[in-house]
Amino acid sequence: MKNFNEMFFGLIVVAFISLFSLNANAQTYIEYPDGSTYTLENSENVFISTQPVFSKKTYNTGAVYFTPVESNTKRDYVASPTDGTEVGSTEWCKAYVPWSEGLTFNMVTWQRHCDTNNDGTFGEGDSGWEG
Numbered sequence: 001m002k003n004f005n006e007m008f009f010g011l012i013v014v015a016f017i018s019l020f021s022l023n024a025n026a027q028t029y030i031e032y033p034d035g036s037t038y039t040l041e042n043s044e045n046v047f048i049s050t051q052p053v054f055s056k057k058t059y060n061t062g063a064v065y066f067t068p069v070e071s072n073t074k075r076d077y078v079a080s081p082t083d084g085t086e087v088g089s090t091e092w093c094k095a096y097v098p099w100s101e102g103l104t105f106n107m108v109t110w111q112r113h114c115d116t117n118n119d120g121t122f123g124e125g126d127s128g129w130e131g
Helices: 002-022 090-095 105-114
Strands: 029-031 037-039 054-058 064-068
Touching: 090 105
Parallel strands: none
Antiparallel strands: 029 037, 054 064
């Protein structure tokens, strides 16, 4: 009877965890070569093509119409003061705001190259500091 109770409890735990994992959502965003980004809305489709893309519409009469899909020119990128500077340089370390983007490649780079004494700031105690 003990094994049955353990198995039943285990199934309840798995079912409970599954309910929360079904509700997990991730925000999808696109990074463009110029450094700009665009965040997709819910149910927004993405098409990546070097050729024209068309939308197909079929009518009850049997007629089929193809219309070109316009390229997305929207961006929601906000320029930062570190744009145009070399990542890890003294200028970049001074301009970068730690944790402003969350845990990203830039944040890890800042921790590794800028905050060498691990005090949470870039200053005189760090090896790359040049005043």
